[in-house]
Amino acid sequence: MTDLCKEINKFGKGIGNEARYRIIQSLLKGHKTVSEITRIVKLSQPAVSQHLATLKSCDLVIAERSGKEVFYAVNAEYTLKLLQNLIKDMDKKPSRKR
Amino acid sequence: MTDLCKEINKFGKGIGNEARYRIIQSLLKGHKTVSEITRIVKLSQPAVSQHLATLKSCDLVIAERSGKEVFYAVNAEYTLKLLQNLIKDMDKKPSRKR
DNA sequence: ACTTCATATAAGTATATGCTAATATCTTTA
């Protein structure tokens, strides 16, 4: 299993869930604290923390504490590079149609 | 939830699984029958058929019967366009770092 | 029509996932 393989798989695990996808969407508009995200996605705080932990382990988000709060942001460089690599990969070996 | 949202979510569901990701990888090298895929990913035939059904419902693959066999291929145009749209989307609203 | 090969579907089951409720940890301020 190539590295890209594993990375894309993580990516898929991360966004392959409605709640997490909504979290990512909200973060695309700017970094947010856990409580802000909690309000936006309308899930309990623990549920949100758990999803954020998953997203972090997938490298899709970055966390940064600022006092009592923790800001989460999309790991944009990483994600963009990943997607671009995937696209390159797919372009490179297109599936023959028949 | 935007259309792109739903599409990406489907994409994530599709590839967010090791076996399905391996199937996609093998299909990137060219279309294949179910039994070829079965040999490659080393799962039972029903398991492979079920994964292929999932991938199809996610629009990640296309199926085409040819006699007794069914060829599966990556839905490359669809997938590439989707990923490119996602990249555009992420570029458009980058997360502010702090 | 019957058989065979290829694939799909169904039922059952074990494990994974996503939530809730309760509690722990971290940080700041009094």
Added chain:
DNA sequence: TAAAGATATTAGCATATACTTATATGAAGT
């Protein structure tokens, strides 16, 4: 260091997922 606010972690439970085995469907040849 005690209290309070913000977030993280844990245990428990319900549902979803990914297999297995058995069976059904589809296509081609006899």
